[in-house]
Amino acid sequence: MNSLAGGARPHTLNAAGIPLSGLWALPAGGEVRSTILAVHGRGMRAAYWNSFVPLATSLGHAVLALDRPGYGDSADLLPEGQSLAGQAETLTAALKEHAAAHTIGAGVFLLGHSDGGKVALHTAATDGAVPLLGLDASGVGYRYDPRALHFPSTLGGGASTLNWGPLNLYPRGTFQASRALLAPTPPRESAETLRWPGQYEELAPRVRVPVRLTFAEHEAWWRLDGSTLASMASLLTAAPRVSLEHLAAAGHNISLGHAATAYHLRVLAFLEDCLRS
Template identity: 75%
Template sequence: MTRPPTVRPHTLHAAGIELSALLALPGTTPPRSTILAIHGRGMRAAYWNSFIPLATAAGHAVLAVDRPGYGASAGHLPEGQTLAEQAETLHAALKEHARTHDTGAGFHLLGHSDGGKVALHTAATAGGAVPLLGLDTSGTGYQYDPQALHFPSTLGGGATKLNWGPLHLYPRGTVQASRALLAPTPPRESAETIHWPRQFETLAPDVRIPVRLTFAEHEAWWHLDDTTLTAMTSRLTRSPSVTVDHLPAAGHNISLGHTADTYHQRALAFLDACLPPATTARRAPQHN
């Protein structure tokens, strides 16, 4: 059996802002890469708990961050930051992290929902400060479904269908247990939600790394018809590759559901494809 990774609380320093995070390192050094895992609206870094053991067993470090306005930075940023400002803060955090840690081949961006939006902002405005390998998002679309137009808060009533989908897609007790992961959505983040389609149109042409977009079968936030998805992918004109993946028997919170392992294995396979050849060949050994 693979030994469980050591996951420890970590602090990222980002131009005067301290961000809380979880850091997990593989059993081998250096890591093949460092995965920046970015949670969605109203969640926390622990959303990625089930992903971390698989990633570290494959030789990657995982840096799961509480986004600006969440966790330790909530007191300093009571109104939060816009998505663009969050990306700027993460750039500063990654640059500082790379100064003090071996990050392997570079950083790989893994984002969920609004975290995927932040990941897109981060990729589009990278500027070469740190090496970025790929961009992998789940539950992050282009055009909202009409039923999502009123954007109910993650913590408010009526949001269950949008944020979860059918509850049988998750292990028993998941929704109740996930309350420990929840946090208020900062006002500045909520206020710009409706502007995302235009933001994506501006950002997409500046993304220069491989992109993978995953959508759950029971995703309710987004239009997922072929026309809309083609319009989305066609805007990523400078990305060397764009992949759209559909995950059956899954709801919006993919990493908390019964099909989380399938999704995570596919995410790691995509990361393998983004790595330089020498790094791809160096996989972490399994510990018995």
């Protein structure tokens, strides 16, 4: 797993005084159809999206994968991190800064994983300075599975079953290579975890873009029964359309597994639908 992929290069944005590090990749042809803001999950870094970048840029999309506030270059400035809502405000400021200096195409498409999906939902519910096309998230649900009620706050500490699922879902060498992606989870982020169901109920009605949510076959963090997922979708009352999908032969960290390409192709197909809307 390389630190850079698909022509991505290190990139830093000033988000209202907060430096956000990450990766930026442009299409080879130069014309940007849209910009995808890729938001990583808990205890990870922007390079979680390495395998997604070359596929997205080959189809004409720029990818901006940022280390969330409290990770990467902002960790020293924000040792406690920020709340999920605060992270969304910081990312919105970063998008405004980016759009002032670079073309974003038709708009920004939000792509989030796990806690990054929560931040993406907060971002979509925030009145920002750039046009949003849609939101695609994986590994983020509505109500926690009972197995996750006493989870640790990082990717270590016995959470391997929750975070990964069966090990044969991932290419050989994934776990050794993924050590380079890991980072401490900021305390404020961990402290908010159990409040997510209530937060989602408050923010979901304010999301006004198309939403697609994907749940891995071996997702263990969330309740995936039909009633719970139907309730989750029903709360997105202002979204033009909502799609809930399941991905076979995948664990929580979908983009690191064998199913990554299948998932990423579906993400980009959904983006095409958003561009035609």
